[in-house]
Amino acid sequence: xxxxxxxxxxxxxxxxxxxxxxxxxxxxxxxxxxxxxxxxxxxxxxxxxxxxxxxxxxxxxxxxxxxxxxxxxxxxxxxxxxxxxxxxxxxxxxxxxxxxxxxxxxxxxxxxxxxxxxxxxxxxxxxxxxxxxxxxxxxxxxxxxxxxxxxxxxxxxxxxxxxxxxxxxxxxxxxxxxxxxxxxxxxxxxxxxxxxxxxxxx
Amino acid sequence: xxxxxxxxxxxxxxxxxxxxxxxxxxxxxxxxxxxxxxxxxxxxxxxxxxxxxxxxxxxxxxxxxxxxxxxxxxxxxxxxxxxxxxxxxxxxxxxxxxxxxxxxxxxxxxxxxxxxxxxxxxxxxxxxxxxxxxxxxxxxxxxxxxxxxxxxxxxxxxxxxxxxxxxxxxxxxxxxxxxxxxxxxxxxxxxxxxxxxxx
Numbered sequence: 001x002x003x004x005x006x007x008x009x010x011x012x013x014x015x016x017x018x019x020x021x022x023x024x025x026x027x028x029x030x031x032x033x034x035x036x037x038x039x040x041x042x043x044x045x046x047x048x049x050x051x052x053x054x055x056x057x058x059x060x061x062x063x064x065x066x067x068x069x070x071x072x073x074x075x076x077x078x079x080x081x082x083x084x085x086x087x088x089x090x091x092x093x094x095x096x097x098x099x100x101x102x103x104x105x106x107x108x109x110x111x112x113x114x115x116x117x118x119x120x121x122x123x124x125x126x127x128x129x130x131x132x133x134x135x136x137x138x139x140x141x142x143x144x145x146x147x148x149x150x151x152x153x154x155x156x157x158x159x160x161x162x163x164x165x166x167x168x169x170x171x172x173x174x175x176x177x178x179x180x181x182x183x184x185x186x187x188x189x190x191x192x193x194x195x196x197x198x199x200x201x202x
Numbered sequence: 203x204x205x206x207x208x209x210x211x212x213x214x215x216x217x218x219x220x221x222x223x224x225x226x227x228x229x230x231x232x233x234x235x236x237x238x239x240x241x242x243x244x245x246x247x248x249x250x251x252x253x254x255x256x257x258x259x260x261x262x263x264x265x266x267x268x269x270x271x272x273x274x275x276x277x278x279x280x281x282x283x284x285x286x287x288x289x290x291x292x293x294x295x296x297x298x299x300x301x302x303x304x305x306x307x308x309x310x311x312x313x314x315x316x317x318x319x320x321x322x323x324x325x326x327x328x329x330x331x332x333x334x335x336x337x338x339x340x341x342x343x344x345x346x347x348x349x350x351x352x353x354x355x356x357x358x359x360x361x362x363x364x365x366x367x368x369x370x371x372x373x374x375x376x377x378x379x380x381x382x383x384x385x386x387x388x389x390x391x392x393x394x395x396x397x398x399x400x401x
Contacts, residue, residue, distance in 0.1 A: 013376070020369055020382040023362040025390060030358030037336040037351060077401075102397035128394045144396040151389055153239055160232045166221050184222040191226035194350060197343055199332065202279030202298040 015165045018158050025155050032133040041130075045104055045121030058114045068096050068107075071116060077105060078141045100141060101131035210371055217364035220357040227354040230332065237329035261292065261307055269294055278303050281340030297335070300328035 035041060056074040061067050068081045079100030086096035098105040101123070108117040135141075135148060170180070255276075261268055265284035272278055272294060280298025287293070292307040300323030338348045369379050 016369060016376045017378065017382045019365045020376075020379050021386040023366050023383065024387045027359050027362040028390065030355045030362065033355035033358070034352065037348060037355075100397070102394075102400075122398070125394060125398060128397045129390070131397075132390055132393065142396075142400060144393055144400070148390075148393045149239060151393075153236065156232050156235055156239075160229070163221075163225065163229055163232070167225065170218070170222075180218075180222070183219060184225070187223050188226045191230075191350060194343070194346055195226070195230055195332070198280075198335065198347055199299050199328065201343075202281075 011165055011168070015162060015169065018162050022155055022159055022162065025152075026159070028129060029133060032130045035130055036133075041126065043123055043127035043130075045123055049119050049121045051117065051119045053115055053117050055114055056116055058109065058116075064096075067109075068098075071107060071109070072098050075107070075116065075118065077118075079103070079105070101128045101135065210368075213364050213367050213371070216360055217368060220360040220364065223357040224354055224361060227350060228358070231354070234329035234333040237326055238333055241326065257307070265294070269296075272296075272305060278305075281335070281337075281344045283339065297331060297340075299331040299335075300324060302327075302331070 054075060056071065058074075059067065059070045061070065064086065065081065065083070068086070072079070072081065077098055077100075079098040082097060082099060085099070086094070088094050093111060094109040096107050096109075098107060104121050104123060106119040106121075108119075110117060132148065132152075135145060135152075170184070259268075259271055259275075269282040269284065273282070273296070278296040278298075280296045280301065280303075283295040283297065285293045285295075290308075294305040294307070296303040296305070335344070335347060336351055338345055366383065369376060369383075373379055
């Protein structure tokens with residue numbers, strides 16, 4: 001009996017303290033998910049920008065993506081290379097964007113002596129907060145990006161544990177009224193049906 | 203006293219109901235999120251197939267109808283997308299978990315050709331697509347999905363806020379709460395600052 005009480009106390013503490021640790025993460029996750037679907041905020045780079053020029057060895061490649069990756073790596077920068085943010089201007093000069101949380105770089109391939117011009121702009125703090133969500137999905141960035149991947153992994157597993165704990169707590173305490181079963185039964189079965197439908201039928 | 207809202211009870215009910223709404227979708231998102239992060243957990247790389255097919259039916263400017271035709275004729279499945287390019291190219295995409303088909307319609311006199319890229323269905327690609335699926339287009343199933351996506355996101359926010367509120371009302375029983383709450387805020391904030399101020 002004493003063991004059960006201790007286990008329950010531990011699980012309750014894990015639920016509360018773990019939940020408090022996750023609360024900010026969970027709120028940010030929710031807001032950024034809404035942003036991904038509705039794009040209610042438009043993030044623009046700041047007005048101040050820093051520019052510099054650098055000579056690098058530009059490789060002879062046909063494919064634009066390979067060229068962009070090679071230039072980015074030679075410049076020792078990191079970030080995504082969105083295919084829709086590139087163009088060739090009227091003088092035949094090629095421009096492309098390197099984008100990472102907090103910064104974006106417009107790269108100009110001048111075509112003269114392998115000279116590259118870089119215009120760096122800062123992004124807002126909110127854009128970085130929102131970028132934390134997809135950052136775990138394979139962004140090859142600096143060391144702290146890897147640290148975030150590990151932290152968010154731990155948070156995700158903790159979230160899974162809290163979900164299971166919530167389920168256990170419902171079963172123990174909250175499922176005393178019919179409405180609980182009606183809500184959870186209908187929402188859960190519809191969710192499962194929807195996932196199966198999208199997964200298997202399309 | 204009658205008719206007055208019991209705040210503690212209301213917060214508790216919102217917390218409970220939001221967690222009920224969240225359960226299945228959040229579990230799916232957590233598991234698929236872990237699968238996306240860990241490439242080695244779900245083996246199999248996407249396979250890209252390029253092929254050209256002569257187009258038999260001309261495009262009649264109704265993307266919805268043409269998407270239906272392509273689905274029926276070539277067995278494409280999933281949520282469709284449509285886009286027109288400045289050079290006159292038209293692109294249909296069919297996004298089915300684990301399969302990503304792009305159909306390019308290139309105008310060349312009276313014949314057009316289709317080129318599609320298909321990605322092999324692996325556990326990771328399925329997880330990736332389920333996790334990233336959003337938008338209110340592509341048929342009623344995907345509209346339902348988008349509604350549930352929004353509902354889950356809203357429930358997630360409510361779940362977090364009501365959780366903090368419930369703890370605030372019972373913080374004497376959980377005195378170390380501030381430390382955990384602060385750690386949960388400071389850790390992501392440190393990463394945000396690192397991104398802002400590093401090169």
